[in-house]
Amino acid sequence: MKPSSLEALIEALRCLPGVGPKSAQRMAYHLLQQQRPAAEHLAMCLTRALQVLRHCARCNTFSETELCPRCASSRRDPALLCVIETPVDMNMMEQTHAYNGLYYVLMGHVSPLEGIGPRELQLERLLERAMDGVVTEVILATNYTNEGEATAHYLSEMLKNHGIRVSRIARGVPAGGELEYVDSGTLAQALRERRAMTG
């Protein structure tokens, strides 16, 4: 007996991470009931973000411009390239104040179970980026989860086959943990203790 526009909204809200049928229903009623101006604003912000945000041509993070401000900056060391899984991880790295190089954001990780392989992650773009003649070291800062580790191993092989020096942040990050939830001190140490990748 729900109006079709309400059913459609509830169903559409389920694209949000971790939102099931009950949560989606609660969210829909909440938006329509108590948050109408905020809901209109949300629809507008979402539409606008989808329109104006694209991927930075160098580091692949979300950007409104061809190059993101960080990649366009002359104050960063272009010889260091840090590979991370998501833009959130980039924020975490910056908060350590222990890194002044550039980044490459994978926007995911290798995960055969989810059907995400090297092709889906467009890893050839990273290879091209790393072989610009300026980068002297690629620091792999993917998560220390199974998928992050698999991704790091794959990338290590790929990059070393092309003669690029590769390191991995130290296992200061707790096993099974994700960068997003680690404190800055631990992450700073992991960055300092990065080790050359062998075998």
Add this chain to the structure above:
Amino acid sequence: MKPSSLEALIEALRCLPGVGPKSAQRMAYHLLQQQRPAAEHLAMCLTRALQVLRHCARCNTFSETELCPRCASSRRDPALLCVIETPVDMNMMEQTHAYNGLYYVLMGHVSPLEGIGPRELQLERLLERAMDGVVTEVILATNYTNEGEATAHYLSEMLKNHGIRVSRIARGVPAGGELEYVDSGTLAQALRERRAMTG
């Protein structure tokens, strides 16, 4: 260093219930990264729902038409009026198959702490609805939470002062519980054992 459109989206997502800064950030990246078509669809559904959904003139639930299909139906008993807090509660009542009357949805409850009083809930609309000359009994089916109980007591006084017969669903609903999470059997019993409201 986040693009302003991304910051705006993250901030806007916080209007969703139970969504803090971290969750909002996760949602934004998830939408932009893996769910672009779904995100576009969500923005569209949200905009449309806000445009076409209004409140049913009789029962106050969300409806695309002046009267919702239930209020417009001739197969319901117009002598019984069940007062509930939210449209979700209406679904719960219907699932018991133990009620064939009509509804009035408060769209909230009396809550001095949240600044929601009788005026904010437009309780005079319910009074007007209950005094249509056809309604013979008003069944209060607000939650058995503190706010729901306070609302029931207030409504009971208000309606009885106008000579309207008022009952309350039995306390089969667990104390502190909400209708939305109760099984149909318990709710059906609470409905059957409703008691006249005195004192």
